[in-house]
Amino acid sequence: MFGGCNVTTLAETDQIDIPEISKAFFVVIFTLLSITASVLNMLIIYLFLTNRSLRTISNKFIISLAVGDVLMGTLLGPSKIFALLNIQDCSLKTLGQTVTSTMAVSGVTIGCIAYDRFLYVKSINHYNNKRTQQYLMILVIVPWFMVLVLLATKLASELSNAVMALCLVLGIYAFIIFCYTKLIQLLRKSVQIAAKNETTTSTTANTERNLKMVSFVKLILVTAIAFTFPIVINRTMHIIYLSMDKNWIFYQRRQTLIILITHCSFILNSSINPVLYCWKHQGFRKACKRTFKRQDQQRVRFARTPKIYPLDNKMDGRLVAENSQTS
Numbered sequence: 001m002f003g004g005c006n007v008t009t010l011a012e013t014d015q016i017d018i019p020e021i022s023k024a025f026f027v028v029i030f031t032l033l034s035i036t037a038s039v040l041n042m043l044i045i046y047l048f049l050t051n052r053s054l055r056t057i058s059n060k061f062i063i064s065l066a067v068g069d070v071l072m073g074t075l076l077g078p079s080k081i082f083a084l085l086n087i088q089d090c091s092l093k094t095l096g097q098t099v100t101s102t103m104a105v106s107g108v109t110i111g112c113i114a115y116d117r118f119l120y121v122k123s124i125n126h127y128n129n130k131r132t133q134q135y136l137m138i139l140v141i142v143p144w145f146m147v148l149v150l151l152a153t154k155l156a157s158e159l160s161n162a163v164m165a166l167c168l169v170l171g172i173y174a175f176i177i178f179c180y181t182k183l184i185q186l187l188r189k190s191v192q193i194a195a196k197n198e199t200t201t202s203t204t205a206n207t208e209r210n211l212k213m214v215s216f217v218k219l220i221l222v223t224a225i226a227f228t229f230p231i232v233i234n235r236t237m238h239i240i241y242l243s244m245d246k247n248w249i250f251y252q253r254r255q256t257l258i259i260l261i262t263h264c265s266f267i268l269n270s271s272i273n274p275v276l277y278c279w280k281h282q283g284f285r286k287a288c289k290r291t292f293k294r295q296d297q298q299r300v301r302f303a304r305t306p307k308i309y310p311l312d313n314k315m316d317g318r319l320v321a322e323n324s325q326t327s
Contacts, residue, residue: 018256023084026260030084030267034077037270041066041073043288044278051287057136058120061113062277064140068105069270076103080263103266106273107172108143110224113277114179115139121186159242166235173228180217187214220276227269234262 018026044066048054116136120127187210194207237258241251251258278284 027081027084030077030080033267034073037069037073037267040274041069044274047287054287057133058116060140061116065109069273072270104147105143108146111172111175112139114176118179118183121183162239169231176224180221184214184217227265230262230265234258
């Protein structure tokens with residue numbers, strides 16, 4: 001999920017030449033998607049910090065993705081809204097570069113999640129090895145280190161930067177597709193082996209779980225390809241536009257609209273990632289129910305607690321005397 005040159009180009013422009021109705025439409029879309037992406041991913045980070053049972057290596061990859069998606073929602077959306085409203089700010093250039101880095105974090109982290117799940121299904125004993133856990137812990141930091149390297153290195157021309165961005169996108173998502181296809185093959189192989197053996201309650205439960213995982217992995221692959229497609233189209237058209245010395249009139253007239261649609265897909269992907277990687281996860285669902293149920297119980301307990309006031313002995317004595325006289 002690399003924005004490349006187009007992110008900073010759109011963020012630094014003085015104004016966007018599209019109709020006012022289109023500007024209003026994109027402002028509403030970017031606002032809703034930014035709020036959704038930020039709230040959902042912040043909720044995931046809160047659940048991870050408040051529940052020790054979720055602090056596993058696999059979930060650390062998901063938290064790294066959630067942090068990148070929070071930055072995507074809080075940086076990319078406002079930068080596009082500022083550009084659409086023609087708000088000129090000196091910080092937009094730095095903001096655009098930071099947005100590019102958050103896109104890189106999301107893409108590389110999704111690839112690390114795919115590799116982590118492939119290792120888990122391939123050999124659980126090898127996955128639980130201490131050396132493997134240390135190796136995966138290093139992979140959690142790799143996307144953020146890679147972002148620093150990308151920000152520090154700049155190639156000579158804009159065309160070379162665009163080609164590098166396209167190669168990174170294609171390389172990362174080719175690796176994701178490779179890992180998940182291998183994972184599907186392993187799951188189907190285990191289902192076939194279980195079908196040949198004698199069926200017991202445990203084997204049938206494992207078979208059903210593997211079949212559900214196959215369908216879930218297919219869903220992740222479909223979403224990855226769907227959100228990669230506009231990025232690849234945008235990058236390819238931008239490279240052709242630069243190679244023609246910016247004389248491609250078709251792209252020149254529609255460049256802003258293509259960039260806005262691509263960035264909408266970025267934030268939409270950041271909004272869908274929590275649903276795919278967390279709410280489909282039974283541990284996160286249980287942690288969410290447990291956390292909010294505990295807060296509700298504390299609120300009800302505090303509301304039902306009677307207020308105890310200290311008794312005045314004199315007033316109590318008077319009340320007792322009055323009651324005795326009336327009786």
